[in-house]
Amino acid sequence: MLAKQLSIFLENKSGRLTEVTEVLGASDINLSAMSIADNSDFGILRCIVSDPDKACLALKNAGFAVKVTDVIGFTCPNVSGSLAVVLKYLSDNGVFIEYMYSFSCGTYANVVIRPSDLQACEELLEKKKVDLLAANDLYKL
Numbered sequence: 072m073l074a075k076q077l078s079i080f081l082e083n084k085s086g087r088l089t090e091v092t093e094v095l096g097a098s099d100i101n102l103s104a105m106s107i108a109d110n111s112d113f114g115i116l117r118c119i120v121s122d123p124d125k126a127c128l129a130l131k132n133a134g135f136a137v138k139v140t141d142v143i144g145f146t147c148p149n150v151s152g153s154l155a156v157v158l159k160y161l162s163d164n165g166v167f168i169e170y171m172y173s174f175s176c177g178t179y180a181n182v183v184i185r186p187s188d189l190q191a192c193e194e195l196l197e198k199k200k201v202d203l204l205a206a207n208d209l210y211k212l
Contacts, residue, residue: 073141073189074206075123079116080136083109091116091135098129103212104183106172117172119144119183121210143192144183144204149175154182160199166192181212 081087088107095102105118120126123139130137147153154173161168167187173180181204186192196203 072143072193072203072205074119074144074183074204074209076140076142076183076185077116077118077120077123077126077130078138078140079118079130080138081107081114081116083112083114087114088116090133091130094129094133094135095120095126098125100126100129103210104172104174104181106170108170117170119209119212123210140185141189142183142185143189143196144181144206144209145196146179146181146202146204149178149180154180157182157196157199157201160195160201161186161192164191164195166195181209183209 079091081091092102101121103119103121105116108115127137127139145157147157158168169185169187171182171184173182184192193203
């Protein structure tokens with residue numbers, strides 16, 4: 072149940088995030104989740120959107136550097152220790168998490184991960200009966 076995530080490279084200057092959201096809004100694309108990581112020169116906006124292909128094209132046409140990456144989304148109970156259980160499944164089986172972001176909504180939490188081995192990760196999570204999010208469900212959050 073892989074989903075497409077956009078990684079958008081942004082200069083560290085005021086207004087760049089606003090420009091991204093304006094391009095997406097003008098293209099009728101909704102942001103479901105996002106995370107920003109930065110260093111002194113640039114930032115990387117990682118996001119899940121309602122239509123990744125359309126968003127990628129719109130952003131490229133607006134002059135942004137965009138990369139599409141496969142990620143895995145899952146839900147877990149929004150209680151202490153539940154994420155640790157899932158992450159332990161992965162670490163015990165040698166699946167390294169390159170990055171992760173999450174957000175909670177009431178009694179559950181949604182998690183997006185980029186594992187070192189997508190196939191092994193997905194198979195393991197299915198085997199452990201982790202509630203994987205289908206791409207279309209993730210795009211609509």
